[in-house]
Amino acid sequence: MLLVLAGSLVTSTGSGLSVPDWPTSYGWNMFSFPPSKWVGGILYEHGHRLIASTVGFLTIILAAWLALREPRRWMKWLGAAALGAVIAQGILGGLTVLFFLPAAISTAHAGLAEIFFCMTVAIALFTSPGWVASDAGAVDDARLRRIATAATALVYSQIIVGAAMRHTGAGLAIPDFPLMFGHVVPDHWSPAIAVHFAHRMGALVVTCAILMAFAYLRAHHRTRRELMRPATLLLALVAVQVTLGAFTVLSQRNPWINSFHVVGGALVLTTSLVLTLRSWRVRFASAQSSQREQSTQTQSTQSIPVSAASAVSAVSAPRGART
16 A cells, blocks of 8 residues: 555656666666655655565565465465566556656556555455355355446446546646536546546446445345445545545645545555455355365375275285285
C-alpha cells in the first residue's frame, strides 16, 4: 500500500521525470544516491524507486519461502507469478522514464501494480489460518460467486480508466462536480472529456455493483461473518472513494487528495477480491480434494509393480530361502 501511495504521489506532483535516468539516479547507483540531493520532485521519484526495490526484495523472499515450505503446488506457482509481476513492474517503471512518460506504458504500469497488489493479498489470504483450516461449512452459492466476481472485474476496469485519465492529463477535463459543465451530461466533447466522463460513469456502475453484492449477502448470508465483514468494509470504502473523487475535482487535483483517491481504489479492489475469493472457497476445496485423490491413486498404482515383483521373487526363491 505504501508503494501505491508513493507511485501516485509521483504522478500527482508531476515528478515522473525528476530523475531522468534509469536504473541509475543522476548517474549514481540507486542505493548510494546522496540523501542531500533528495529535494523537490526528486524526493518523490527517488523515494518511489527505493520503496519499489524494497518490495521487490521482499517478494523474492516470499517466492523462495513458498517454493521451499508451501505444500500446495499452485501456491508455489502463485509466488513465482508474483515475483514475475514485480520484475515486469520494475521494467515498465524504467521504460516510463526512458520514453518520457508515454500514456500507454504509464497506464500499463499502474494496471500491473494493482494486479501485483492483488497477488500479494491473495497469498496472504491463502496462507491465513482461517483459509488453511477445515473448509467444512463453506458457502456454496453460484449466484454470489457471479455477483462478487463481476464486482471485482468492474472495480479493476474502473481503475484502468482512472489510470488512463491520470496519465493523459484528463483529471480536470470536467472541472465541476457533481454536474458536468453545469449539466447532467457534458454539452461538448473531446477525447479528454470522454475519458473523464467514462470514469465518472464507471464509478456509478461500480457503486451499484457493490450495493447489489452487499444487499444479496444481507438477504442470504447475513450470519456469515467471513463474507459480511469484507462486504461491509467494501461499502464504507466505496463511500470514502466517491468522496475523495469529488474532492479531487473540487480541489483542482490536490496532490495528496488525488493520491489518497488512488490508494482508495486499490483498497476497494483488494477488499472486493477477498470477498470474491471467499465466495469461491468451496470450489478451491473441491479442487484440492481432487488433486489429493489423484495423487493417492497415482501412488497406489506405482506401488502395484513393486508388490508384484516381491511376490514373483518369493515364488521363485529357493525353498531353503523361504521362511
